[in-house]
Amino acid sequence: MALTGMVLRCSKNSFLVESDEGERVMCEIKGKILKASQGFYNPLAPGDRVVFEVTSPDGRGRILELLPRSTVFTRFNQKGDAPQVIAANIDLLCCVTTAEEPPFRPRFIDRVLVQAEIAHVPAAIILNKTDQELRDQGVLLDMEERLSDFVRIGYPVFRVSALSGAGLEELTRHWQGKRVLLVGQSGVGKSSLINALGASPPLKVGALSAKYQRGSHTTTMAQMILCTYGGHSFWVLDTPGIRRLTIDGITSREVALYFKEFAPLVGQCSYGLSCSHRFEVGCKILEALDAGYIHEDRYESFQSIVQELTERSSYENL
Structure with a gap:
């Protein structure tokens, strides 16, 4: 049957x-x-x-x-030279990050958000380990600036502590009835967060490497877990830590369409859709960058992804 x-x-x-x-x-x-x-x-x-x-x-x-599939979140698997499906039929993606342990990496977050846009999946950012006191105030200022910019362009930021439970009630209200994918680098506390939300049996968690300030891939396979917290029920998909997300599903000419604040400007440049957004007079994206509407780091992430996809296309055409 x-x-x-x-x-x-x-x-x-x-x-x-x-x-x-x-x-x-x-x-x-x-x-x-x-x-x-x-x-x-x-x-x-x-x-x-x-x-x-x-x-x-x-x-x-x-x-x-x-x-x-209603939605499919992928990455490009360089070893297999093919798209790799990370999750299917998800309602929400949350990129989990921390301030210092491991260090906050906004360029990684940018890539996750771009891939979520490609998948047409709503995305949010979770800042975990908020119970930890930051040693470097410069790091704090830089992080807060980037988090504020993510909120400005339309990505919610949730501040939580898997250890103390702070912020979990607000987070799980947002997750009620959804299938949620957690993506992040090793050591940011994805499994610890799911344990705090009532995973049974508890997931295995590992210690952070003091030398390299990154986790040790304690989670070895993605798995969907049903959780109930504070009266809210939802599915959470835990995934192994990702050190670098390689973009899949678009060409280098399409990258600007998947940066939220870039997309409304595409096609409005003096050179139209032929604009590379690098040096052209009349480029609306460069004008927005100069005006502060586009953050410099976001623009650098954009150029990095364009270069990566251009090089991959050139290699494939050899």
Whole structure:
């Protein structure tokens, strides 16, 4: 009998699926190929809806079909030279960051937000470990400036502490009834945050490297976890730490369309859609940069992504 359900966890050719009736079944893929997943580095990701059947007396099953995805968040997998699906059918993406441990990296946040825009998924930023006192006030000022700019251009910022519980009530009100993807570098406390929200059994968490100020990839696979906190219920997708997100799904000519504050200006330059937004007289994006409407760091992130995609395209065309 064919059943439908949601993929909770993937590991090689093993997939934990929860049926619509609440039964959890460990499945494999029939023939290891799903037509709808062709062209991707991985066939399935947490959040995917599938058709499956139970095939053995011990309760194991087999996935027969991947159902259409409402949203898909990807990254470009350089090793496999193909898009890698991180999550499917999510309602919200939250980029988790910290001030000092590990250090605040706004360029990484920029990339996550761009990829969320490509996926048409609403995004927010979570500043975790707010219970920790900052040693460098210069770091604090720089961070607050960037966070204020993220809010200005339309990305909510939630300040929380997985340790003390501060801010979690406000955060989970925002998450009620949603499927939420957490993305961040190793050590920012994604798993600790989910544990604070009632994960059972608790997820494994690791210590931060004092030498390199980064985490040690304690989370080794993405998994969807049902949580209830303060009367709010939601699914949270924990993911392994990402050191660098490689943009997927657009060309270098399209990057400006996925920066919120750039997009309304695209096509208004003197050179129209041919403008590179680097040196042209009459470039509206450069004018907005000079006027302070576009933050200098955001512009540098924009140029970095354009260069990366240009180089990848040149390599692919060799």
